[in-house]
Amino acid sequence: MSFNYNNAESAQVAILDPAGSLTSNLTMVRAPVDVSAMESEAAIANTVASSTSAHVTIGLQDAGSTGAGTTAIDATVGGSGIAWTANTVKAQTMSTSASDLDADDAVNVAYTEGAALDPDSIWADVSFVYGIPGGIA
Numbered sequence: 001m002s003f004n005y006n007n008a009e010s011a012q013v014a015i016l017d018p019a020g021s022l023t024s025n026l027t028m029v030r031a032p033v034d035v036s037a038m039e040s041e042a043a044i045a046n047t048v049a050s051s052t053s054a055h056v057t058i059g060l061q062d063a064g065s066t067g068a069g070t071t072a073i074d075a076t077v078g079g080s081g082i083a084w085t086a087n088t089v090k091a092q093t094m095s096t097s098a099s100d101l102d103a104d105d106a107v108n109v110a111y112t113e114g115a116a117l118d119p120d121s122i123w124a125d126v127s128f129v130y131g132i133p134g135g136i137a
Contacts, residue, residue: 008038010127013109016120022113027067027106028060028124035128037099037107040074040092043084045120050083055114059092060126062099063106073099073107080114101128 011029042058059076063069077090084090101107109124 008127008129010125011107012123012125014121014123015109015111022116024111025061025063025070025108026111027063028109028126029107031101031103031105031107031128033103033130035101035130037073037094037101037126037128039127040094040125041089042077042092042109042122042124043087043089044122045086046084046117047086048078048084048117048119050081051114052080053115054117055080055082056084056117056119056122057110057112057114058090058122058124059110060124061108061110062101063108065102065104065106067106067108069106070108070110072110073101076110 013028040060044056048056057076057078059072060074062071062073074092074094077092107126
């Protein structure tokens, strides 16, 4: 990911074998200072056919300083009736205001399986700009 800011950074997380729970909120990164999340992407290692029962949903959340918050900072990708192609990135649409994070806020990956699919791994990436330039325009 790249965009035209000199004060931008990215954080990535790969979660190997996320089996064991059909729903997980896993901390990806903590905001070092006040930041605005600008872009995010996600992928899974397996192909998942379009299904209303066996599906995967991935999104990012502002989990606050405690790491327990669940405020969505982007539109989730995947979900009921949405297919995934193995190792193919899906771009996520950022929220226009909720993507502003305070210093020390955790960013969680919210992962949900509609059935026990047991993918080999999932991957998520978020890019952010230091300071809060008014959120996403």
